Amino acid sequence: KAGVTQTPRYLIKTRGQQVTLSCSPISGHRSVSWYQQTPGQGLQFLFEYFSETQRNKGNFPGRFSGRQFSNSRSEMNVSTLELGDSALYLCASSHRGATYEQYFGPGTRLTVT
Amino acid sequence: QKEVEQDPGPLSVPEGAIVSLNCTYSNSAFQYFMWYRQYSRKGPELLMYTYSSGNKEDGRFTAQVDKSSKYISLFIRDSQPSDSATYLCAMNPNDYKLSFGAGTTVTVRA
Numbered sequence: 001k002a003g004v005t006q007t008p009r010y011l012i013k014t015r016g017q018q019v020t021l022s023c024s025p026i027s028g029h030r031s032v033s034w035y036q037q038t039p040g041q042g043l044q045f046l047f048e049y050f051s052e053t054q055r056n057k058g059n060f061p062g063r064f065s066g067r068q069f070s071n072s073r074s075e076m077n078v079s080t081l082e083l084g085d086s087a088l089y090l091c092a093s094s095h096r097g098a099t100y101e102q103y104f105g106p107g108t109r110l111t112v113t
Numbered sequence: 114q115k116e117v118e119q120d121p122g123p124l125s126v127p128e129g130a131i132v133s134l135n136c137t138y139s140n141s142a143f144q145y146f147m148w149y150r151q152y153s154r155k156g157p158e159l160l161m162y163t164y165s166s167g168n169k170e171d172g173r174f175t176a177q178v179d180k181s182s183k184y185i186s187l188f189i190r191d192s193q194p195s196d197s198a199t200y201l202c203a204m205n206p207n208d209y210k211l212s213f214g215a216g217t218t219v220t221v222r223a
Contacts, residue, residue: 004156033210043157043201043213056209090156099205100145100164104156 002027004093004105012111018079021108025072025093032074033102034066037088046089049074050096078110086112116140119202119214127222132189136202136214139183143204143212146178148187151199151216160187160200192221 005024013019025032034046045058049068066076072093078085088109092102119136126132134148145164149157163169166180177186185204189196202214 035211035213042215043203043211045210045212048209050209058210099209099211100147100162101159102211103159104149106156109154 004091004103006089006091006105006108008108009106010109010111012113013081014113015081015083017081018077019081019110020075020077021089021091021110023074023076023091023093023105025074025091026103029093029095029103030072031094031096031098032068032072033092033094034074034076035090035092036060037090037107038086043090046076081112083112086110114139115215116206116212117202117204117214120217121215123218123220125220125222126192128192128194130192130221132187132192132196132219132221134187134189134200134202134217134219136185137183138185138204138212140204140206140212141180141183142206145205146176146185147203147211148174148176149201149203149213151201153198157201189219194221194223197221 007022031050033048037043047057052068063079068074088107090107092104094102147162148160151157163176163178169176173190175188199216201216203211
């Protein structure tokens with residue numbers, strides 16, 4: 001069974017721009033979570049989607065948004081990029097939202113200049 | 114104070130040694146306790162999870178949870194250079210998200 005895939009793997013953007021990252025969960029998984037990983041803050045929860053509904057959101061500004069499609073694929077969007085948004089963005093999927101069995105993708109490395 | 118505290122290390126051990134990793138936490142509502150391994154420039158890989166207190170063994174890995182002390186541990190026996198990675202503990206404050214420790218960087222010297 002294929003794992004979680006994320007595209008693109010690397011991205012360089014300029015301050016003020018916006019970016020969209022994509023995540024395809026493991027086949028059959030309906031829950032998708034997004035995390036931001038930085039050296040200073042570690043892994044921080046962004047939001048979680050299940051059956052196209054956002055069930056929980058972390059403490060991030062409204063510039064961070066996401067959505068999930070009927071095929072469980074998910075996208076996250078960051079508008080008006082800031083230098084501090086440079087991070088590894090990780091997507092994780094699970095079968096029914098069981099946090100104890102989340103499987104992560106390789107991440108998208110976003111650099112904001 | 115963070116919900117989950119984990120010593121970032123780094124930790125360096127000779128091949129064959131036992132690696133001991135631990136995390137402490139403050140939220141008594143945590144029910145599931147996970148350990149992830151993350152290699153450089155990769156996503157975290159789930160090693161194992163434990164529900165409530167107790168021990169769980171999987172090959173060379175043993176996870177322990179002591180809810181009374183709010184303390185969890187991961188032991189790696191017969192460590193190999195391929196075990197060199199960052200190890201992250203994680204816990205669930207609710208059904209939808211995980212709270213992670215900072216991660217401990219481990220190097221196993223050949």
